[in-house]
Amino acid sequence: MRQFIVVGHDAPTTDDFSLDDLPGAGRLDVLCRCVNSAFFLSHDLREDVSVHLVLGDEYVVRFEGSELRRLNPDERSTGALIRGALEAREEAIGAMEANPSPGVYIGKGDFAATVEAVAKEGTLVELHEDGNPVVDVEPPESPVFVLSDHHDFTDAEADLLADRADRRVSIGPHALHADHTITVAHNYLDTDGFVDY
Amino acid sequence: MRQFIVVGHDAPTTDDFSLDDLPGAGRLDVLCRCVNSAFFLSHDLREDVSVHLVLGDEYVVRFEGSELRRLNPDERSTGALIRGALEAREEAIGAMEANPSPGVYIGKGDFAATVEAVAKEGTLVELHEDGNPVVDVEPPESPVFVLSDHHDFTDAEADLLADRADRRVSIGPHALHADHTITVAHNYLDTDGFVDY
Numbered sequence: 001m002r003q004f005i006v007v008g009h010d011a012p013t014t015d016d017f018s019l020d021d022l023p024g025a026g027r028l029d030v031l032c033r034c035v036n037s038a039f040f041l042s043h044d045l046r047e048d049v050s051v052h053l054v055l056g057d058e059y060v061v062r063f064e065g066s067e068l069r070r071l072n073p074d075e076r077s078t079g080a081l082i083r084g085a086l087e088a089r090e091e092a093i094g095a096m097e098a099n100p101s102p103g104v105y106i107g108k109g110d111f112a113a114t115v116e117a118v119a120k121e122g123t124l125v126e127l128h129e130d131g132n133p134v135v136d137v138e139p140p141e142s143p144v145f146v147l148s149d150h151h152d153f154t155d156a157e158a159d160l161l162a163d164r165a166d167r168r169v170s171i172g173p174h175a176l177h178a179d180h181t182i183t184v185a186h187n188y189l190d191t192d193g194f195v196d197y
Numbered sequence: 198m199r200q201f202i203v204v205g206h207d208a209p210t211t212d213d214f215s216l217d218d219l220p221g222a223g224r225l226d227v228l229c230r231c232v233n234s235a236f237f238l239s240h241d242l243r244e245d246v247s248v249h250l251v252l253g254d255e256y257v258v259r260f261e262g263s264e265l266r267r268l269n270p271d272e273r274s275t276g277a278l279i280r281g282a283l284e285a286r287e288e289a290i291g292a293m294e295a296n297p298s299p300g301v302y303i304g305k306g307d308f309a310a311t312v313e314a315v316a317k318e319g320t321l322v323e324l325h326e327d328g329n330p331v332v333d334v335e336p337p338e339s340p341v342f343v344l345s346d347h348h349d350f351t352d353a354e355a356d357l358l359a360d361r362a363d364r365r366v367s368i369g370p371h372a373l374h375a376d377h378t379i380t381v382a383h384n385y386l387d388t389d390g391f392v393d394y
Contacts, residue, residue, distance in 0.1 A: 020217060022271060029271040033230075042372035073374065074219060074226040075272045133388075135332075172387045175239035176380075177270065183373075183380040190369045191330075 002189060003050045003118055004182055005146045006034045007111055007157065011055040015086040022079050026056070030149045032078035033179035037186070039065055040073055046186075052114055053082070059092070060109035061085045067103030111157055118144050119164055126165035127181060134171050134188050145185055147178040199386060200247045200315055201379055202343045203231045204308055204354065208252040212283040219276050223253070227346045229275035230376035234383070236262055237270055243383075249311055250279070256289070257306035258282045264300030308354055315341050316361055323362035324378060331368050331385050342382055344375040 010026035017025035022032060031053050038051045049065040061082055063071070070081065085106040091098035097107035115124070122142030146161055153161065162168075171184045207223035214222035219229060228250050235248045246262040258279055260268070267278065282303040288295035294304035312321070319339030343358055350358065359365075368381045 020273075022273070023269065033233075033270075036230075037377065040374055040377070042374055044371075072220065073230075076217075076219070172384050174241075174387055176384075177237055177239055180234065180237070180380045180383075183377045184384045186377075187369050187381045187384070190371055191332075 001048050001050065001122065001142045002038075002046075002186070003052070003122060003142070003144045004034065004038050004185075005052045005054065005111075005114055005118055005144065006031055006178055007054045007146075007148050007153070008056065009149055009151045009154075011053070011149070012086065013056040013058045014089075015083045017083065019076050019079050019083070022075055025079070027150050028079055028082065029075050030178060031082065032075040033177075034147065034182055035063055035071070035078050036073050036075075037179040037182040039063070039068065039071060045071065050118075052118060054109070054111050054114055055082075055086075057110040058108065059086070059089055060107050060114055062097070062105040062107070064103045064105070069102035071103070112160055115146060115160060115164060123166045124161075124164055125185075126161050126168045127171060127185075128168050129170055129175065131168035131170040134169050134184075137167060137169050139189050139192055140167070143185075143189065145182070147181055149178060198245050198247065198319065198339045199235075199243075199383070200249070200319060200339070200341045201231065201235050201382075202249045202251065202308075202311055202315055202341065203228055203346065203375055204251045204344070204350070205253065205346050206348045206351075208250070208346070209283065210253040210255045210286075212280045212286075214280065216273050216276050216280070219272055222276075224347050225276055225279065226272050227375060228279065229272040230374075231344065231379055232260055232268070232275050233270050233272075234376040234379040236260070236265065236268060242268065247315075249315060251306065251308050251311055252279075252283075254307040255305070256283070256286055257304050257311055259294065259302040259304070261300045261302070266299035268300070309357055312343060312357060312361060320363045321358075321361055322382075323358050323365045324368060324382075325365050326367055326372065328365035328367040331366050331381075334364060334366050336386050336389055337364070340382075340386065342379070344378055346375060 022029040051063040088098040088100035097105040123140035219226040285295040285297035294302040320337035
């Protein structure tokens with residue numbers, strides 16, 4: 001299982017936004033592209049993937065690859081799935097998530113709680129320019145990657161990650177967009193550190 | 198210089214399409230994501246990149262990283278740049294391109310002519326599942342990658358590529374979307390085969 005947590009610092013926490021302007025909706029376009037990168041193969045979907053989008057430190061929209069039925073690659077349709085989840089946000093009560101669409105869940109939650117909960121299910125990999133080159137690191141079996149939208153992590157988020165991370169890894173000399181980072185991480189895992197395929 | 202040729206088999210050849218439905222416009226969303234992957238770094242643009250989008254084997258929209266001024270990461274705004282180029286298609290006469298926006302050109306052209314012309318400027322890398330693993334291949338200085346949209350290459354296109362390619366490379370065990378392939382190719386080149394950084 002591969003899991004990705006993506007923080008949308010400015011992301012909407014209500015369904016009151018237009019699909020015609022996803023960048024204007026707190027850069028929801030960034031999160032939509034992350035969902036695309038996490039799940040899509042050519043003519044196939046990665047079933048062993050979960051994505052947790054933290055929206056404004058208030059809600060978490062969770063995508064489960066094994067259950068997804070209506071995911072398309074374009075940003076707008078993914079934005080519509082997220083908006084549909086936000087429409088159902090009042091149905092999420094306490095620790096109980098709502099499930100407005102196959103494989104799409106929404107629950108209350110913030111960054112710290114999400115990282116703590118998901119990290120228990122695998123190996124938390126911190127992506128950091130000072131980390132070990134990804135090819136020198138044995139790919140973990142159940143990695144959890146944590147990424148930020150167009151903003152850097154806040155100091156509190158970065159501190160939490162540094163504290164909780166099992167490994168610190170660099171994927172290359174350039175800082176990349178979150179969705180591109182997910183693609184590179186998948187490729188690294190697919191190729192087992194580019195050794196065994 | 199890194200160059201990417203992307204074939205849009207069903208892509209529009211007129212400006213008569215809606216930005217609200219890029220998938221319905223011959224899967225223009227695929228090409229928009231390829232442009233994103235080719236150019237964007239976090240808070241930066243790759244200046245040493247050219248992208249050639251072959252639209253319906255009739256027009257080629259060329260993006261030049263060193264000149265681009267109005268590129269944003271979201272699909273819709275890139276779709277608007279392509280539509281703007283198509284609006285100017287009548288200004289492209291013979292071998293003369295039109296230049297409707299900084300760094301965006303449109304000219305008449307088809308797949309074969311584009312591959313022939315661009316291949317002369319670098320090393321044509323064929324991406325193929327039976328190719329050599331990318332890490333075993335010394336990254337060329339001026340690579341030219343050729344990718345297809347949501348369709349496979351036609352037999353004629355595949356034959357031309359196999360015939361003209363200088364190298365045949367595999368980027369991993371899974372077939373990926375074209376935009377994800379561009380991201381992996383960049384990472385491979387950025388890290389010089391993951392050896393020297």
